[in-house]
Amino acid sequence: MSDQWQMGAIGHVESPYREGFGIPRQSGIVPAARGVLVPTTEWADPAAWQGIEAFSHLWLVWAFHAKRRMQAGDSSTVRPPRLGGNARVGVFASRAPIRPNPIGLSVVRLLEVQRDTAGVRLHLGGIDLLDGTPILDVKPHVPYADCPPDSQAGWANRAPERLAVVWGAAEVWLERLAPERLALIEQTLAQDPRPAFHDDPERVYGVRIEEIDVRFVVREKRAEIREIVTVHD
């Protein structure tokens, strides 16, 4: 490729998602997914973040650090989960993670700006990022520019249908876990993390959220939690 540009992380996001499986497929669909943007030493200066509280939402431009890059010889089409995993569209007609340049875009809610002797930290809501994701840029979300009122997104026009979530055999955890943790688990399962072509009601899936492994099955638009296991790395 001509016109090469060297880009570097200006910070990293601490996220409850420690593995790829289960990460929301777009930002905002799991509001309980909270993370912290920790600037690198070079960008920890509060001046660089001055006045950011004026904005309720921010764009994160980030790098798909855990995915390999698209390479010569790779197919330039992908199968979006929203199309059932069968139909192919071009990589530029999707937001698939394996792309010519490994750039991700997310709108996140700015919950709080923490400023102390350690520098600046941004507390964010609705993230769709793996723990440790490198951030390349942060910009304010500006609705009059970013939200053309007549934008139509074809097969991705509406948010995916949500599953109901039932605790069943894991009910005892309803009293053991903090409400934010319960909300995070429920919202993460509700967005149906299964690969698009899976529909096996017997199959037990595991989603890793912080130090917890949530094991569940999906039957007829309902995610049933089977077991909660605490994992020690």
Place this chain on the structure above:
Amino acid sequence: MSDQWQMGAIGHVESPYREGFGIPRQSGIVPAARGVLVPTTEWADPAAWQGIEAFSHLWLVWAFHAKRRMQAGDSSTVRPPRLGGNARVGVFASRAPIRPNPIGLSVVRLLEVQRDTAGVRLHLGGIDLLDGTPILDVKPHVPYADCPPDSQAGWANRAPERLAVVWGAAEVWLERLAPERLALIEQTLAQDPRPAFHDDPERVYGVRIEEIDVRFVVREKRAEIREIVTVHD
């Protein structure tokens, strides 16, 4: 900076804007600003663009190729035009062009996808790009994810006020220029391209649009065109 990423152009945009002055400050505010995305040879394969017509709007992730990069020792605050050019905010609380990583984001309207022996070309509306801007990525605009209904953008919550545009001494050009060209000139002046701290009713500004130089003054919310000059490079 740690975590370095090499990014390359996947295409370039042909734009009527040949100079920085006059380029709309956000995408979409000059709908008549049309451009053509020409993929590089590597990404000219129609497969990479298959199905993109399903989306009315696209995100362009691009490189500020005509601006120098932010360097060590630079101020990490900027003075946004919307704040009158006096108040300072952090670089991450603005969309200023000189940034730690020179990444721009624009939502553009997809007008037409041209496919022929030369490959694929995307005809775009509402661009805010200099001619020749390198494009790093293209993604569908997905309103349910990109447009949180409660997003608030503080001092940038509304589109800037528009100027009235009068042709005055240049009236003769109303019959000489094509309607699309007239619309482009009028919409470009209406967004008030002057630097924020300028307010000199005698000063004549020039905006370069394709091969035309539009000379105008601004008086009390009104841009008066003084002269149209055809420029031959």
